[in-house]
Amino acid sequence: MDGKGHIAKAAGLISIATFISRVLGYVKDMILAVFFGATGLSDTFFVAFRIPNLLRELFAEGSMSSAFIPVLTEHQTKQGLQEARKLVRITFTFVLIFVGLFCLFGVIFAPAIVTSIAPGFLGVPEKFSLTVLLTRGMFPFLLFVSLAAVVMGALNTKRIFFIPALAPAMLNVAIIATVLSLAPRMEQPVISVAIGVVLGGIIQLAFQLPSFFKNGYGLRPEYDFRHPGLKKMSILILPATMGMAVAQINIFVSTILASYLPEGSITYLYYSMRLIQFPIGVFGVAMGMAVLPTLSEHAVKGEFDKLRDDFSFALRLLFFITVPAMVGLIVLREPIVNILFQRGKFDYAATIGTAQALFFYSLGIWAIVGVRVVTASFYSMQDTKTPVKIAVVALLTNIILSFVFMKPLKHSGLALANALASILNFFLLFYFLRKRLKRIDARRIIKSFMKVSFASAFMGLAGWFLLHGDLWRQSGRSMEKAGYLSGAIIICTGFYILIGYFLKSEEIGHVINLIRKKIQRGN
Numbered sequence: 001m002d003g004k005g006h007i008a009k010a011a012g013l014i015s016i017a018t019f020i021s022r023v024l025g026y027v028k029d030m031i032l033a034v035f036f037g038a039t040g041l042s043d044t045f046f047v048a049f050r051i052p053n054l055l056r057e058l059f060a061e062g063s064m065s066s067a068f069i070p071v072l073t074e075h076q077t078k079q080g081l082q083e084a085r086k087l088v089r090i091t092f093t094f095v096l097i098f099v100g101l102f103c104l105f106g107v108i109f110a111p112a113i114v115t116s117i118a119p120g121f122l123g124v125p126e127k128f129s130l131t132v133l134l135t136r137g138m139f140p141f142l143l144f145v146s147l148a149a150v151v152m153g154a155l156n157t158k159r160i161f162f163i164p165a166l167a168p169a170m171l172n173v174a175i176i177a178t179v180l181s182l183a184p185r186m187e188q189p190v191i192s193v194a195i196g197v198v199l200g201g202i203i204q205l206a207f208q209l210p211s212f213f214k215n216g217y218g219l220r221p222e223y224d225f226r227h228p229g230l231k232k233m234s235i236l237i238l239p240a241t242m243g244m245a246v247a248q249i250n251i252f253v254s255t256i257l258a259s260y261l262p263e264g265s266i267t268y269l270y271y272s273m274r275l276i277q278f279p280i281g282v283f284g285v286a287m288g289m290a291v292l293p294t295l296s297e298h299a300v301k302g303e304f305d306k307l308r309d310d311f312s313f314a315l316r317l318l319f320f321i322t323v324p325a326m327v328g329l330i331v332l333r334e335p336i337v338n339i340l341f342q343r344g345k346f347d348y349a350a351t352i353g354t355a356q357a358l359f360f361y362s363l364g365i366w367a368i369v370g371v372r373v374v375t376a377s378f379y380s381m382q383d384t385k386t387p388v389k390i391a392v393v394a395l396l397t398n399i400i401l402s403f404v405f406m407k408p409l410k411h412s413g414l415a416l417a418n419a420l421a422s423i424l425n426f427f428l429l430f431y432f433l434r435k436r437l438k439r440i441d442a443r444r445i446i447k448s449f450m451k452v453s454f455a456s457a458f459m460g461l462a463g464w465f466l467l468h469g470d471l472w473r474q475s476g477r478s479m480e481k482a483g484y485l486s487g488a489i490i491i492c493t494g495f496y497i498l499i500g501y502f503l504k505s506e507e508i509g510h511v512i513n514l515i516r517k518k519i520q521r522g523n
Contacts, residue, residue: 017165120259144201171200284369295380364419
């Protein structure tokens, strides 16, 4: 199988695993919406969870993978399997000690952290105290997911993607189980969610270990912290942390500003962000994870023509899948929010508030997923400095635009600022990657993007005609709504594929060929 085949197959497996995790995530969110609605109580959890979740993105699943996988691939290619296994043990030991101490400091300084991320809570002492308690309780989650990220990176270099990608689903399973079993019995029901978060982190690590051990890796402590591989990772990880942080830091800024807006604003932003994370996670993150080991191998071997070719293919395939998903979220935003969340304490006003934020957040989906692939290309060449410089520009842009838009548009203005900053981030990264590699098939990428956008626009129009109406203002009738929504999505998907076929989309041809080969192998 060639590079394109490996990338497409890996992306497909990761997408399936991530899809399962996201579906469980929405079940979890529906349960949280029933128990807590869009109230001050839900705001305390979402602020408290945002802190370890932000750090997870920065130190664990984000920068750890981007620094660890290229260096481990280099050691495996140049120095052999035994040296690579030793590097994994050293990295695991180092992360255990360093992140463990970091979590301890997080528990101690939780009041200062909550003050910095949600200063608006200081005026309500009970709300502030509960947020501090939840933050302290959930900090150990960061240690377990950081260790899980090391295990995931080691498995990814072996081209094992499904089990590591499915592991995050354990977090959702744990939260669902603890809320349903503990929340009704507790004086402070929201604490049950924090218990589920920590338990989920433990299971996420344990879930991957059988495959990890099966592939010859071990967890025997190794204290050679002067190992050149660890030193190289340390050099790469700091700028990689900032480079991967743009989306999360933008959310962090939005949380601070939203704490000054009307009650429920933080929750509207959380739920709408959760919805755009579906295409971002299922397709964007999946492609970024799938393409990094292949691009890293090309970079180590100096095969830059193959690197350019596989980068172009990955980005075009990603846009082909993600742009229609983005249009679908924009057009069907109210029906989607209604059917997922409008029940219990989550009323129609909360649906409108969430749908408004979802519209503006969705405008940046194509750029956010594109950044994943472009950044992976820089990381494969062990260049983590360029993305961080561009990240700073995008971050400053988000802050400025947030202040500009939050007064006239309230929480929706914060979502719009995030989308525009993400678009700027993508264009700058794309420009500098083209400068670095001399050529990156830009015309072919743009031509493909135009075809995809044209087909998606017509698909969106069809979706609007199928589902606009008063039904989506009401609560209840879930099965009927689910039938309408599912049917509309199936029809729109078929419409999109048909238009793409008539436009002679290369990506449709590639997907059809993959399916054909799969069927032939099955026979």
